[in-house]
Amino acid sequence: MSTTTARPGLRAYEDSLRLPPAEIVAGLRETLGAKLVAYLGGVRETRAVREWAEGTRTPSAETMQRLRTAFYVMALLREREAASTVSSWFQGMNPELGDTAPARVLLEQDLATGGLAVLAAARSFVAFG
Template identity: 35%
Template structure:
């Protein structure tokens, strides 16, 4: 029998491994399809949403800070989806979160509050919220 901590650790490890193995074009495409091009641009910190489409098509690559934000959003989404499902992960990423001062995880990632978002995801997994 596995403990909840082991299950959580496995979900985190899978999310990390999946994120590290994905080309940035695939991550941009996934976030664009899951949330919209405009929301993916917000996550990435770019003003022109069309830039996300160019990344998704592999026409060019994002700057380091934009790629970091996209990879963070993808990893957190994947972690929640591994623990629950994709519908729950999408709703969790978009919804107000009391641990994030009622910002959504998407807004918190856009504000570079990466560790806060992952802590909120772990709390959600544990059932603290």
């Protein structure tokens, strides 16, 4: 996921739209870990995440949209940062999000507003560190 393009984030965006649900979940799990993906997916068990990644179970449409948004943000950050940094970024207090963790914003807020705010915070982090 550490590719450089002329337009940062374009590959991340395209992948977030085109990849099948199982690959989205597998990519998130690889970088963020199963527990954080379960949190983002609104489930209590990592078994659901494993089943989503295997394609034996499918998240709801709403959950899948949230996971695609999280994947887009994750892939954008992975263009410049290590997996451990990206995972910490999702979980840590973010001053651009009112000191709320991006994962919490994605889970608790409407994607139309929360998703855009998390994406803007990620772009800022990539641009300014």
